[in-house]
Amino acid sequence: MAERVTLAGGGCLAEHTLDALSRGCLSASEQAAAALHLDVCDECRRLLAALARVVDSAEAGTCETPEIGERRVVAGPQPRLTAGSRVGRYTVLHVVGAGAMGTVYAAYDPELDRRVALKLVHHGLLSDATRETAAARLLREAQALARLSHPNVIAVFDAGRFEGQVFLAMEFVEGGTLRQWLAAERRSPAAIIECFVAAGRALAALHGAGLVHRDFKPENVLVSADGRVQVSDFGLARVTPTASAAIDRPFDPARPLPGGNEAVTRTGALLGTPAYMAPELWQGAPADARSDQFAFCVALYEALQGARPFTAAALAGEVEAAAGLVAAPDDRLPAGLRRPLAIGLARAPEDRHASMHALLAELERGLAGARRRRPLVIGAAAIVAVGLGAWGWQHARERDHDRRLAACTAAGARIDEVWGEAARAEVERSFLVTGKPFAATTFARTTPWLDRWAAAWRGAATTACRAHTVDAAWDADLRARAEDCLDEARAGFTALVDELRDADVVALTQATDAAAELAPVDACVEPAALRERPLLPHARRGEAQAIRRRLARARSLQAVGDYAAALPVAHEAVGAARASGWPALVAEAEFRAAGLHEKRGDYPAAEAGLLRALTAAESARARGLALAITTDLVYVVGYAAARHAEGRVWARSARTLLALLPGASPLEQAHLDSRLAAVVDVVGAYDEAASLHSRALAVREAALGPSHPDVVRSLVGLAAARQALGELDAAAGLYERALAVQERLFGAEHPDIALILHNLAGVRYGAGALDEAVPLYERALAIQERALGPDHPGVAETLHDLAVTHRARGASAESLRLQTRALALYERALGPEHPRVASSLNSMALLVDDPDEAQRLFVRALAISEKALGPGHREVGDVLYNLASLRREAGATAEAIELLRRSLAIYAAALGPQHPDVREIEAELARMEAP
Incomplete structure (x- = not known):
């Protein structure tokens, strides 16, 4: 106690x-x-x-702490955690300090391999009656703070619950408080003001996000060992009371984070440190940005003068504020700062500066004026000289403004070096040389995407330049980050144009998609996104650009479908990035290489690469890149590797990263939804898959328009989920919408059109409309043969499914003819040991009349599948099931039971014990085993 x-x-x-x-x-x-x-x-x-x-007389003796939520709550003794204690995934190292709102511990985050500051809000601050509502409020406010990304605001990484307490995981800062910094040595007024201006920028950012600190003081400002100033201890921070959204709904950790106006608090609480509290707070008025401004000015005055500007009695209203001014024995206040501080310390809130931005501008002007001020003697001749020079000065200023505007226009025009008339002509020639019937249409559909991207880059480059050199709205750091972002985007665009200048048939088929999916440049002019972007050392910028050029080429090769050529380029970039020692580049390179391994079907290598990339991204504090990597882990682990539960865990992690990422795009949530949908679809959670695809579709249509390739992907994914749910009419409608968009995008002869026709035929097959399915398959087959050639493995896919449809129609001879052709194509294009060969063998075995030949085909299919896919793969289960049926018909019941048990084990592991297919096989096995 x-x-x-x-x-x-x-x-x-x-x-x-x-x-x-x-x-x-x-x-x-x-x-x-x-x-x-x-x-x-x-x-x-x-x-x-x-x-x-x-203190209200009714409250005296109640031993209650300041309000949390809608009422005051009883505080109680707090358990102290010791070294080794666990709070979620965090391991406590030692106590850092304790305050009125909670205790701060140094802790270790094993996921991100770093030390964090872990703050636990006192359990007693959450009453039994309102604990859930109050905790939800605190979590939302903590997450609103986490949205705020600013170099002078301590980073909030995570928020959650631990044994009823709310905790925050924050950046661990090596250093001391501003109070300790001031006491360490005698500081010059300029150094003090520079430090406070940095802290003031943090308050301005906080206010801009709709938040109020409510307890600004030197103890709540940290100065790191390298001099970085960060405002911390937001234990009393509250969302501004102008907000109106409801706060009593249950907290959903997976819900996107609220903005700054989505939570409110009852006003009138006496919170804050009394010595720094504005007069109105003593009377129960709500805290706002102006009361933060008052506290800031008290602290700055105290730092400069060595004493606070008012006595406590004056602050509380016992005497007039002016009468409570403390006389400083050693006046260190620069003359230019007296007026700005006097305004900030005004007793009436409305008499203070309009904002922290306005106060900071006055402080900086005042300090600059004090530096320039010299004894001045002005004679008549000097006055005449000033008058005569004014006209020339004004014209010089206008000329300088025009010169800056012209320079910014030239900065945007650099994109013409990449995409001009010459480049356009070379790409058109490259497409037409392929001789494909859809080449001219593909050029016509691709160039508008390239034109739009180039125009967007031009606008972004001009905007970034003007923000810094013309409008003076950006500092040099933000401009440098923007230039780095624009250079990286331009390198990616250049690499794609270079690939399209020498396009083969595969590149031709992927060209429109590749152009549509170029990384957008919006983030290059978004300050919040730029502040998140790791900035590489300027002195070695050339080395970094060389690595990024390799990555851009790897990405472009991937975009046009040349994975074999892209992978060694990506691996070269990985090696160069690791040699550079820059974690941000390592993360980018590992991420690109992992994506190529995924495209080539090497999922273990993809997963290992993504994990390495994530480690590097976290080391670089590149939260946007970490989100993209984690989202891909959802798919690679949860879908490709069939570890569905782990995939869901990665999805929760991605949601958390998304929630904490300032300026996150809704498209990033849509991408996550799409990736997770693949995971839940494979385990038979088709309702959830449909919901995820629907949400992604709505976001993509709103953000990208109805004719974007990503919209088509969402339509196809949603159609497949509806198809699996048996909603065949809905599925057909979605496929038809996707088909219409694809035809507008690519023309009627593009091979991607064939893919949707193929899927639509599958819906007709599932509905039993076999005669409708056949012409759809045949149209898809004709497009593929014209676009890809008769020997392409994609043609074999359609041959295979058309053969299955004919078998269902009873046309066994035609089915066997098509399947035989499909098998020959698979073996010639992919080799005799490929899984597609096994799939074709499995289908052929169902067509032949000779049981011995059927068994031979099944056995060969089983051997190929087990070798290529592993003994636990779904396709192995399919072959085992068919072979079991064949052996049962031959009277080999014991052998059939053993085969069916193996099939059941694979299905149960892949789909879960409650999946309908698993339950059906269990019932069949029970019938076979019955006496």
């Missing part, structure tokens, strides 16, 4: 101790400890008297 009597900065009693003392809530020993300090501290005695004046 004695630990509640703690000292604030400067050796005075902490605010919670004074508050408890004013209510009569300290124990006898605590009161005695406080009394010893009060005997020698006039300031604390005045603060205590002022607190006593504003």
